[in-house]
Amino acid sequence: MVATLEQVFREEWGRVLATLIGFLGDFDIAEEAAQEAFAVAADRWPRDGVPSNPRAWLMTTARNRATDRIRRDRALTTKFGLLVAGSAA
Secondary structure (H helix, E strand, C coil): CHHHHHHHHHHHHHHHHHHHHHHHCCHHHHHHHHHHHHHHHHHHHHHHCCCCCHHHHHHHHHHHHHHHHHHHHHHHHHHHHHHHHHHHC
């Protein structure tokens, strides 16, 4: 299983990262999301098996992780602004 994940990493890392950069418009978020997707794959694939389309699985997982991070960051910014406004009053 490790060999399979290593092979998928070598073959798909560049494509996954490039697609995420195009989708997100941010290299750092794209790279972090891709890393998280491969980490999740390393955890799940030995248990659940390699999906029939590993690249699609990685893209979906990475895109979902990035979307969650962006939402979390926006919520934090909003809450921080409310906190600052509340303490100023």
